[in-house]
Amino acid sequence: MSLSNTPTLKVRCEEALMCLSGEAGGRRLGKTYNGLAKALVRQSETALPVMKTDLRRRAQAALLRIEKTCGWTLLAVDGSKADLPRTVSHEETFGIADNGKCPQAFITAIVEVNTKLLWDWRIDKGDASEKAHLVEMAAQLPANSLLMADGNFVGYRIWQALAQQHCDFLIRVGGNVRLLRNLWPDAAIQKKGDIVYAWPKSMQDKCPPLVLRLMKMGHGKAAVYLLTNVLSQQRLSDKTAGDIYRLRWGAEIFYRTFKRTLGFVKLKSRTGQRGRVELEWALVACGIMILMGIQTMARRKVDARRLSPAGLLEVIQKSMAHAKPGRDAGRKLRGSMALCLRDAYRRHGSKASRHRPKTNNTPKCHQLKPPKIRAATIKERRIAREIQYATAA
Numbered sequence: 001m002s003l004s005n006t007p008t009l010k011v012r013c014e015e016a017l018m019c020l021s022g023e024a025g026g027r028r029l030g031k032t033y034n035g036l037a038k039a040l041v042r043q044s045e046t047a048l049p050v051m052k053t054d055l056r057r058r059a060q061a062a063l064l065r066i067e068k069t070c071g072w073t074l075l076a077v078d079g080s081k082a083d084l085p086r087t088v089s090h091e092e093t094f095g096i097a098d099n100g101k102c103p104q105a106f107i108t109a110i111v112e113v114n115t116k117l118l119w120d121w122r123i124d125k126g127d128a129s130e131k132a133h134l135v136e137m138a139a140q141l142p143a144n145s146l147l148m149a150d151g152n153f154v155g156y157r158i159w160q161a162l163a164q165q166h167c168d169f170l171i172r173v174g175g176n177v178r179l180l181r182n183l184w185p186d187a188a189i190q191k192k193g194d195i196v197y198a199w200p201k202s203m204q205d206k207c208p209p210l211v212l213r214l215m216k217m218g219h220g221k222a223a224v225y226l227l228t229n230v231l232s233q234q235r236l237s238d239k240t241a242g243d244i245y246r247l248r249w250g251a252e253i254f255y256r257t258f259k260r261t262l263g264f265v266k267l268k269s270r271t272g273q274r275g276r277v278e279l280e281w282a283l284v285a286c287g288i289m290i291l292m293g294i295q296t297m298a299r300r301k302v303d304a305r306r307l308s309p310a311g312l313l314e315v316i317q318k319s320m321a322h323a324k325p326g327r328d329a330g331r332k333l334r335g336s337m338a339l340c341l342r343d344a345y346r347r348h349g350s351k352a353s354r355h356r357p358k359t360n361n362t363p364k365c366h367q368l369k370p371p372k373i374r375a376a377t378i379k380e381r382r383i384a385r386e387i388q389y390a391t392a393a
Contacts, residue, residue, distance in 0.1 A: 001285075003317060009033050012033075017030070041273045051284055055118075055291075062291055062295065070235070070236065072168065074112065074145075074247055075142075076111060077130075079152070080106075080107050084102060090272050093271075093273070094125050095127060105276070106124045106126050106130070107283075109255075110141070115293075116254040116290060117291065118287035123279055123280060131155065134158060146169070148244070150172050151171075153171055156199070170226055172224060172225065173227045175371065180373070181376065183380065194213050196212050196214045199380070204380065205383070209384055215238045217245075223368070224245075225371055257310065258283070262286060293312045300338045306342050307341070312340045315337055316337075319332075
């Protein structure tokens with residue numbers, strides 16, 4: 001149903017039942033969308049956690065087939081909102097967020113940036129905190145992964161949560177971030193000019209400082225500041241960090257695929273419970289679709305990083321509409337999926353010249369300011385040494 005391009009949920013359900021009719025093996029299928037929706041609302045709390053755990057297990061196997069960058073699996077986290085019909089139920093369940101016009105559901109997703117493979121996600125009210133969602137998902141991050149995020153994912157608490165899970169991260173920071181220098185002036189690591197510390201005053205008597213590395217990319221107004229907990233220049237040089245961070249755009253492309261290509265920019269369910277169910281299972285379907293593509297590419301020895309989600313969707317929709325059930329249909333589908341590759345051309349011009357119409361939500365252009373950095377005080381140095389000695393003891 002989630003991969004269908006028909007306009008109503010009722011017709012999508014009928015198409016899905018027709019596709020399953022030859023594969024049921026004598027088992028009884030439902031007949032109406034209303035019955036399916038009631039069953040999903042009733043059983044999703046039990047079924048979805050099991051499904052998400054199994055999807056992560058399969059995604060872990062798929063990540064092994066994707067070529068790593070500097071030994072890392074590159075992940076990106078980002079949030080987005082899906083519009084909902086303006087009903088009382090949706091307003092009570094999700095609320096009205098920043099657009100002030102219709103209810104919105106907030107999605108925070110972690111994806112592999114090259115293939116757009118969905119690793120984990122959270123769905124919440126329109127004014128929910130994507131930082132809190134990431135803290136919840138941090139424990140489930142795969143080993144040997146580098147998590148990239150934009151300037152919304154800043155703060156001691158979230159960086160500490162990632163560090164406790166032994167997760168390497170690369171995050172863009174700006175003028176809303178305050179850092180320290182010269183906290184341990186005699187330490188060998190302090191000789192590197194890019195070492196900084198995150199240690200807010202309100203937490204200095206409770207938590208140790210976080211040792212981080214600040215990198216500046218570009219010059220003047222185009223300068224971008226990246227913060228990471230990878231302290232070794234050999235493991236992550238400034239140039240490599242800049243090249244890797246550009247791949248974070250894969251998270252934006254995932255949302256474009258999900259909301260525009262799959263058509264979930266606005267959901268169709270009329271109640272809050274069904275809206276959440278529709279969104280949850282749509283994300284499950286999106287993850288399964290990408291998994292199918294990666295597995296097919298691996299069998300054909302094709303680089304999975306060239307996978308085209310839009311091409312996958314087109315092939316699957318044609319198969320559902322025209323193919324007959326059976327082994328031949330599956331073989332033909334896999335053969336078609338192996339050809340779903342992104343164009344190999346390189347852009348020679350800038351996209352910045354394209355006209356962008358002004359809307360109520362069009363953000364204002366602003367210059368990214370550098371983070372605020374100050375030297376540690378004598379008292380802060382003393383507290384840091386006391387914490388260090390207590391931890392060593």
